[in-house]
Amino acid sequence: MPTITFVQPDGTATPVEAVEGESLMQAAINACIDGIVAECGGNCMCATCHVYVDAAGLPAMAEGEDALLDGAAAERRPNSRLACQIPVTPALDGITVDLPDRQL
């Protein structure tokens, strides 16, 4: 199982064993990681699963995700993504995902 490390704004890092095929959002929710809200349950409709992530092997961003990120509560950066739109794959093993200071 790929290991994903979620890092809080204060630097606290929590490694999570993620299941292939689920999304980064689901992996975080299942592991009770604070800082991911996911109000829309992964339907790309709420922007409350905003994360900062740089990694090879991420899927390209679709138009809907791009538009939604403009409304995210925390600052949008070049590496901003919606965690529900990123499926966990073996290529993501070992990556670090930074959480924003707020989702709402």
Added chain:
Amino acid sequence: MTSPAPILHEAPVSDLDPFSLAYFDDPFPHMEALREAGPVVRLRRYGCWAVARHAEVHAVLSDWASFCSSRGVGLADFARETPWRPRSMILEADPPEHTRARAILARVLSPAAMKGLRERFAAAADRLVTGLAARGEIDGIADLAEAYPLSVFPDALGMPQEGREHALPYAAVVFNAFGPDNALRREALESSAPHLSWVADACRQEKLAPGGFGAQIHAAADAGEITRTEAELLTRSLFSAGLDTTVNGIGAALYCLGRFPDQYARLRADPALARAAFEEAVRFESPVQTFFRTTARPVRLGGIALEEGEKVLMFLGSANRDPRKWERPDEYDITRRGSGHVGFGNGVHMCVGQLLARLEGEAILQALARRVTAIEITGTPERRHNNTLRGLARLPLRLHAAAA
């Protein structure tokens, strides 16, 4: 060698009428019986299928290609009977037609658009709650659950001032019409004419105030993305779905907070929990109780073979209380991680107004948390009966005002 034929089971049959007044008055034991009967149950009375467990409700919501909306999301099958009103371009449509309409509403109701409304909505909530707290004795439905959305939503939409009293009765007709041909539906349709003609007229570009959601939808027609008639129909979707739903959502939250004083105390101690308290009320009461789908092809669900052209009734409210999905499902807990509830649906049709609903719910509960130390239910709540919406007609409350 061919693989052996899959083993299909016989579905359990139920005589339940989930559109009866007795059901509306206490649906929870019936929901439990349906969930326990099996993943898919035959409703004899209506000749349709029912799903009441979270897993199957979620599965049906997620598979629009097998379970379509274009044949109506009520009991009536549009392939066999003419819809009572022109079909909705969004709710009663499938991709790709749905996708185009949805993109426009999603833009108008986006997170970025909500940021622009936040301050105004919070100020209106604070004004209303300050006045009600001073009064003390109130009807939680008329004075708060209805009064608040009425004070912000029609203006945000840009509804004409004249005739706004039609807005709630119109929505009641729409939501009753998803049900079977019972007294609720018949009476709603019989008295619907004045509401229908007001809404049809109010959706025209020249009637809608500049800057509102309606005007923004018509701007998409100006830009050639949709036709003028389509813009009117899409605006109508906001008249149908944008007001009565939040009234019942806020009513649900008040009813929950009145029954669970320990949860109100938590909210009072930390007003930042307001949004979560509203969300949990949407799970707990599920203001939108049910929607139908129609099978667009033969499909297997929960071990049962469904033919093409069959109606499937999804019990959203039951999925939100399914112990297979939720710990302590019958407890209202504002610190619960409720992500995955289906109170706003799921999949491509998941509520496009969910962010606006949450904005209203958060604003009003935050104002209460600041200005009211306790909410007390002082009389017997009266239920309002509707084929789709669950909510109260009256909720006598005493608000204990906080020292200014």
